[in-house]
Amino acid sequence: MEVKARAPGKIILAGEHAVVHGSTAVAAAIDLYTYVTLRLPLQSAEKNDRLTLELKDLSLEFSWSLARLKEALPNDSRTYPPSTPTSCSTETLKAIAVLVEEQNIPQEKIWLSSGISTFLWLYTSIVGFNPATVVITTELPYGSGLGSSAAFCVALTTALIASSSCSDKARGEGWTPLDETSLDLLNKWAFEGEKIIHGKPSGIDNTVSAYGNMIKFCSGEITRLQSNMPLRMLVTNTRVGRNTKALVSGVSQRAVRHPDAMKSVFNAVDSISKELASIIQSNDEISVAEKEESIKELMEMNQGLLQSMGVSHSSIETVIRTTVKHKLVSKLTGAGGGGCVLTLLPTGTVVDKVVEELESSGFQCFTASIGGNGAQICL
Numbered sequence: 526m527e528v529k530a531r532a533p534g535k536i537i538l539a540g541e542h543a544v545v546h547g548s549t550a551v552a553a554a555i556d557l558y559t560y561v562t563l564r565l566p567l568q569s570a571e572k573n574d575r576l577t578l579e580l581k582d583l584s585l586e587f588s589w590s591l592a593r594l595k596e597a598l599p600n601d602s603r604t605y606p607p608s609t610p611t612s613c614s615t616e617t618l619k620a621i622a623v624l625v626e627e628q629n630i631p632q633e634k635i636w637l638s639s640g641i642s643t644f645l646w647l648y649t650s651i652v653g654f655n656p657a658t659v660v661i662t663t664e665l666p667y668g669s670g671l672g673s674s675a676a677f678c679v680a681l682t683t684a685l686i687a688s689s690s691c692s693d694k695a696r697g698e699g700w701t702p703l704d705e706t707s708l709d710l711l712n713k714w715a716f717e718g719e720k721i722i723h724g725k726p727s728g729i730d731n732t733v734s735a736y737g738n739m740i741k742f743c744s745g746e747i748t749r750l751q752s753n754m755p756l757r758m759l760v761t762n763t764r765v766g767r768n769t770k771a772l773v774s775g776v777s778q779r780a781v782r783h784p785d786a787m788k789s790v791f792n793a794v795d796s797i798s799k800e801l802a803s804i805i806q807s808n809d810e811i812s813v814a815e816k817e818e819s820i821k822e823l824m825e826m827n828q829g830l831l832q833s834m835g836v837s838h839s840s841i842e843t844v845i846r847t848t849v850k851h852k853l854v855s856k857l858t859g860a861g862g863g864g865c866v867l868t869l870l871p872t873g874t875v876v877d878k879v880v881e882e883l884e885s886s887g888f889q890c891f892t893a894s895i896g897g898n899g900a901q902i903c904l
């Protein structure tokens with residue numbers, strides 16, 4: 526049996542980092558996807574006793590015998606049914622780390638370790654010790670703020686959950702969303718996966734990847750937003766690598782050192798996100814130009830607060846300075862520290878000149894369609 530699934534990346538319009546500390550954030554799915562193909566051999570097929578993970582874009586393959594997995598993993602990965610998402614215990618995570626280490630990941634790709642650990646945890650928890658080949662490809666840059674880790678977790682859990690329930694569905698319908706119950710379940714599992722990669726995720730990235738569209742998110746509570754205005758963003762990848770786990774932990778440490786000041790910063794971000802959400806949804810008589818002017822100002826303030834949390838970077842500042850010369854406002858998106866920057870493109874903006882200048886500095890620019898599909902399977 527073969528199941529194909531995909532899940533989108535995301536942009537955060539306002540509220541990253543502060544959302545980990547209980548503030549509101551606004552995020553939207555983008556039309557760049559991670560794809561997972563899950564091949565489960567038929568019972569009668571030739572003897573297959575391996576679990577294989579192929580990362581096609583990177584030309585890497587990892588493979589474990591089922592006997593080795595059973596021997597290495599403590600029982601807790603089999604204690605709960607797939608319908609009960611559970612966190613990976615420290616003991617299991619240690620055992621998984623040994624299994625990942627045995628694969629001799631090339632040193633220059635060692636950042637993949639957390640992704641591969643997550644794969645082993647999600648696969649064995651949901652499918653058990655059954656043979657399969659899982660093939661992954663992605664259109665998202667790795668570790669750049671566009672939610673590559675969440676899209677990976679959501680696409681994987683979509684394929685794993687669907688493999689146990691989609692056999693009776695009509696085939697030939699192309700990309701199809703899952704029902705709400707399956708989405709809720711796979712999103713909970715994806716959050717458990719994000720915990721392995723991020724340490725302390727808020728859950729916003731996996732949630733927007735699973736459900737798609739544009740959402741307001743606060744302490745796990747989701748409000749789906751209906752945009753009443755055109756919203757165009759230029760995405761600039763600084764190509765500076767960074768790691769969300771380290772950045773999130775850096776902000777938490779700053780919050781421990783300066784609790785009152787950081788509380789005020791997080792409160793200010795909360796107000797910005799709420800105001801942004803209400804502008805996007807508003808159907809008052811306010812003109813689009815006025816709304817764009819307000820969004821511009823809110824993005825500028827949000828960037829200032831992200832800088833005060835310590836997650837900006839000289840490459841991000843360069844993008845901001847370059848876009849300001851073209852009267853455009855930018856903010857980092859995702860965890861910062863490098864990665865991607867968003868630039869609001871008000872109606873009528875011609876991007877050629879600013880893109881040319883950004884690309885001549887070595888950055889990569891693209892526009893992504895905002896607020897589209899969430900997790901889907903291909904029937």
Ligand SMILES: Nc1ncnc2c1ncn2[C@@H]1O[C@H](COP(=O)(O)OP(=O)(O)OP(=O)(O)O)[C@@H](O)[C@H]1O
Pocket residue numbers: 559580636637638639640641661662663666667668669670671672673674675677722723730767768769770858859860861
């Ligand atoms: N397609 C993939 N295959 C395997 N591992 C992946 C894949 N995509 C992401 N990962 C894992 O996720 C890690 C990147 O996650 P990280 O959270 O740091 O960045 P991001 O999700 O792209 O950005 P942000 O969290 O700011 O949106 C990689 O180092 C890797 O371990």
Ligand SMILES: C[C@@](O)(CCO)CC(=O)[O-]
Pocket residue numbers: 537540541542543544545670672723725726727728729730769773858859860
């Ligand atoms: C930095 C952060 O706020 C967003 C990363 O895309 C982390 C999180 O919310 O889990």
Ligand SMILES: [Mg+2]
Pocket residue numbers: 672673674675723730769
């Ligand atoms: Mg991530």
